[in-house]
Amino acid sequence: MAAIPRTDADSSWWRGAVIYQVYPRSFADGDGDGTGDLAGFRAKLSYLGELGVDALWFTPWYPSPMADGGYDVADYRDIDPRFGTLAEAEKLIGEALDLGIRTIVDIVPNHVSAAHPWFREALAADPGSPARERFWFRPGRGERGELPPNNWRSQFGGPAWTRVTEADGRQGEWFLHLFDSRQPDLNWDHPQVRREHEDVLRFWFNRGVAGVRIDSAALVSKDPALPDLPESGEPLPHPYVDRDELHQIYRSWRAIADSYPGGRILVGEVWMPDFERFARYLRPDELHTAFNFDFLSCPWDADRLRASIDTTLHAHRPVAAPPTWVLSNHDVTRTVTRYGRVDTGFDFATKAHGTPTDLALGTRRARAAALLTLALPGSVYLYQGEELGLPEVEDIPADRRQDPMYLRTGGADPGRDGCRVPLPWSGTVPPYGFSPPGSAAEPWLPQPTDWAARTVTAQQGDPASMLELYRVALRLRRAEPGLGDGPMRWLPGPGEVLAFQRGPDFTCLVNLSGEPVPLPDHTEVLLASSPLSDGMLPTDTAIWLRANGR
Template structure:
């Protein structure tokens, strides 16, 4: 236990408050809805658009500004809707176009913006374009919409190059010609049922401009762009000895060593001794992607200045990521370097500072995120011995997270994130403190990565939400059906079990979001508070002081702080002194016990 309060040395400005005309997405808190798992209205065990519409009041009461909908388009569901067969219609599994219109109308009535997913890297193999390509001859216009190539070897029996799929196995599959003989190969960086589009083809570009306008005409406020860094491939599709992943364990905000040597080995040791696993192969982050987004930016501008694009781009270093949010391209990009950080004060400080600095160079807000539908929930990641990072999915036979410690750290990390200037994303259920479902048996898992040998898959973070503790399927479905089984112990996480309980994670999120808005933290500036206490991160955003204790010991608070909100209850000793517990973040304001003295001002 620390007997003395950390000495406050100085504050060091990192960024200034954002001024001038602000668009909603500069400061918004955006809530990701995964349609399969949010709310089921018809009892088939699969979430749907009417179910989402009926629960939009929850998002308004929570205090978010917008929602992002993962794909709901017509799809065979080989990859949970990220295999799109028709970009202009709703899959019957989720409802109808009329249901989508009703959702948009209700959201806007509640003051919520709506962002929809766009999947431009690949289509479903059931898309009419791909079906036409299979029937057409090599070199035909139909095949030019995709990446078909002749095979290598004496009879074309070898794939055109050595690329591997993100989901495991080869990234090429061979077609069969009409006469039954083996034909050309097509590229799929993901599942075999997700053929990559050819973004060197103007017909593809024109199609997606039209898709953007289709949804903008219906009233959507923006688009989250799936695999935004993957659309354009290097000319000639050269061999590459690396292996692509979702987000590397070693993803960080630090500048790393130069790209791999000519041998293509992307797993070389970086200068800091860690393995450099950046996705820097010839299929990722090619310069041509920026022309695509300049084109799209112009389309959105036709509908006014308040429409936005957010990039899902697994790109490092952060200076490369910042290129996606230059003023004529996208408006936001997910900060996976922050997501992949460990619960360590100095590491987070480095990522935060570098993120803000590189985005300031292009005039863009920084976008923060801790969980989504592709990664282990942060309430579980932070309860593992690694204390965060982008860990591999956890299964029944693996070391299980410490649920209490994980949730404690998750609340602290969230409160730190929400204090940062810019925009923040929440993943459905994190406001309930939901952990990863780590004991899902293999036979119920549906992620295509499982079948392709890519591991346990991502289903553990996609389990349907618990709304009512005593209802069938915890209120997710009126019949008790659930496309993935929910853990028996989730009753304590149900929304109705947390409402009105001031100690609950739900009420904690509501207070945090309300305070964030009251103090205008999204448009604020950032300054470091230099402390003499290792493991305690200090920052100031306007009038707000933030202290994040990442150590295992409680720390005495300075007497000139007035606490506003903490992720766990502060300890008060008999002498009246307040202590910041281990793994806790505090929001506070400054008080001035001596006239003219500003204890957190520069020396």
């Protein structure tokens, strides 16, 4: 077990941490098979130490058929052989701690893989058997059970039910899957399901992880009656979103986390427009933090961003939880691409192929957004490749795409592969150092041929690069006592300029107007996302200032 020290400061590390999201398949390939792995990651660990992050969040690294990028888990107590071994993961956790970097693992409580032993047992069992009670098996509707049990739809498109062929060859019951058909939903009314996940938490805490990120945290509980959704409007209470029973589950998890030293944390993926209900998950005996998707999906607009920041701070204040800020992750269009479009927000429902993008404009705005995000109160999540300014890869050939969002919609949805393309480390042609020299295997997703200027090697030491902007910003953030967790105060300024103060003398300005604006009184320019123009702050630029004391 990797030892995590316990002091008051250590126990609250998460309140102002910068947490780097690792998508293991795409970070670094150590064995040359075209897929990222733990050996590749461990060889690059010093890069993250130099970047200046406080923790790592690994998306699922467990044994999986990879029907949904590892979110179809077959075994929670091991590492997928494509990534390495459990012993390697334990070494990684310890090596990261030696650099002062904690590790967070991903838990997927809503469903398992169709390859999980429980589901295989359920398929082999008869209808009504105890093995099927751990899932949502139901007879179909219609004269011969040919219709799904209700009208629920998969998050990935198509029905949320699949009919099974029973052991005797008959068409039989249907099982629920809110995502892909190879991801059957678990029945959280079953005590064995609850005990199993509590044991999985202990398994990873015992190996030194500092926390767990909870996938689809608001979807876990279901109305046992499985009623139809109405044709229009959201039912209250919803049959599978944000049900009150969830809070009992997360209270039991919190008790487990609190029984370990060093500030072990629970982080929820909670997509929810109702901020009052969102905040309930962050009560002192439930989750520590939850992702702020309102900010992630917000357009590049001063009024909208300020409203999102204010609403977020207001929602967190009653429960004394720190906000989280995130610009991108493995599910959404990369920031430099999104910010270069006419519609700079993000919505799964409006994603489309061939949307025009001005990458120079998007990059300029992404640089400004980085300084904005890192100056706000609370913790920050940084998705791998954002520090390199990587764009969305939108021309992946159809036969190389793997995302079920793309496959289940027949290509109508471009899917999420474009933000999951392997990282470029060095060199001028693919695989850009992602795999060892001389490797015959291509990366599991193809890299663009024009990424030479975006590699780590190309950006290191270049003060104008995105990588150096992040490195300097993270170093300043760690050194500034007013940054991280704590209060902020809005400052007066033009309507399309965001200006706020942290601590006694730190000021952040972001100019979203169409014209340069003057700087306020200050004693020092700490960092700017783009060069100043005759002492003025240009459009789509952010700056950190040492203000005159006030």
